[in-house]
Amino acid sequence: MNPLQETHLAIGPARFRIALAWKQPLELLKRLYADYPDPDDGFADFTVRLEPDKPWRRFIRPSVHISGDFWLPDAAPLPLEQGLLAAEMGMNLQMALGWRRHLLLHASTVEKDGRALIMTGLSGSGKSTLSAMLGERGWRFMGDEFALLCPDTGQIYAFPRLVSLKNSAIAAMQKELPDDRFGPLLKATPKGDIRHLKPAAEAIANMHEPARPALLLFPRFGYEPAIRKMGQSEIFVRLTQASTNYVALGEAGFRALTEFVDQVPARAIDYQSGAEAEEIINRLWDELAS
Template sequence: MKHALSVRIGPVGFRIGSDWRAPIEQLTDLYRDYPTAPIADYTVRLFASRAWRRWVRPSVTIGGDYMLPEAAPLPLSQGLLAAEMAMNLQLALGHRRHLLLHASVVERDGRALLMTGESGAGKSTLATLLAAHGWRFMGDEFALLDGETGQIHAFPRLISLKGTSVAAATSAWPDGRFGPLLAGTPKGDIRHLVPPVDAIARMDEPAIPALLLFPRHGFAADTREVPASEAFVRLTQASTNYVALGEAGFAALTGLVRAIPARAIDYPDGATAIRQVEELWART
């Protein structure tokens, strides 16, 4: 394609092609500290649905090795979001090497803390805050669980901040590198944040999972033990490829929920959440 970029995020290499220069320029800048992928695992394409839509009301269709037929095109001004969505889509639909969990992951002393929950539960925000308090950021979208080793691999792509979490992240990371504000996207206002330097430099270091949290934002502080059976069921729903992996997925997931404790935590604000997490972590 006319404009292209190759980038590796953790164990996954991408080739991104675009009919337009702008999204590739933005990506090249935001991913400038990442290695390139000499051979890409996945190809992503940003293209005009009709030739003339390259210039007239340009709109970006999301494509690649794996596509959703119903994915709606985005205006060119949201090309960066289109690329990020397309990259996630390749993993969600095509990835089989790891069990994918919709979770954010941070690490300390080689041990990983996984946080999962529905969109808006605050898993991205919490990971960003914890990363500002001495934790290594490993990813805010997917935890990549290797079924054979039981390790979690980092997938520290750009952090996608929505709505009010932009302000929280800006105060936690005053020197952070942010992408352009993408206003009025289908997911609301979005701004991308480049993960901290050590998150990128150490992205090839996997970690042993140690604690699983189900955070919920906007409630009085509370912690509840989650039995392995409940954690299992909730994680099957948080996984994009559990069914496709068949027996291997079942083995990986039952192995995880048996090996580590799981807690549901309700939290009113970021500072309280960090205290709750640190307390739980000290006890595991």
């Protein structure tokens, strides 16, 4: 069996050992995660493995099979050029299936003055793009994939791995930011075109700082601008669906989520452009976030 090469990443409270069969994605990971704290003691919460799905796939049309401590039986392999995406999916998988220290909400988060804005919705809602955009406009980026809700304190912890920009969001962010903030363009992945963006230096430096949840939004892209109030039952149900480990946390998850729903004001918002969304978000933030 081929030995694997490994690198260790610390993202928010979680530590990963990424073990790969190839050198190229490893170098890329190291470069893009160079500003993150370096866990040099060998401890990891999870191992992610990126290996050829068949031995010859190491060399011939190399394709990456994603596995690790936690894995799914039917994960489709990705071409080697999309190794960075494979690493990201591998880390998401470990968190979604294995992390129990927080209630995980599939959501993006940004912070201002110690208060967190959480945005959740189906893929295509634009929550990731909005968090990347706000992260360059005076907010601290806390993550575009998972918001980590602490059952003991009710605070949100950051999981600020690389932002994964999709399709039209790529060009929009490229206009604003220098090239060295980006990874390579990954064309035609299962999720469309993807380009990874390094979060702002402040987001990485302060990644261990939690924030108090102050506003929850359910954005929806591509509709006439609108703001809709939501009932608590609807919010609760949608958050249980947005959580990967609500059931796994049992009573602690129930208590954390019901308290969250009681305390955090929430709105559904529709928008058609980043500028529109920003305007709505700022208005709601001033009005509702306390």
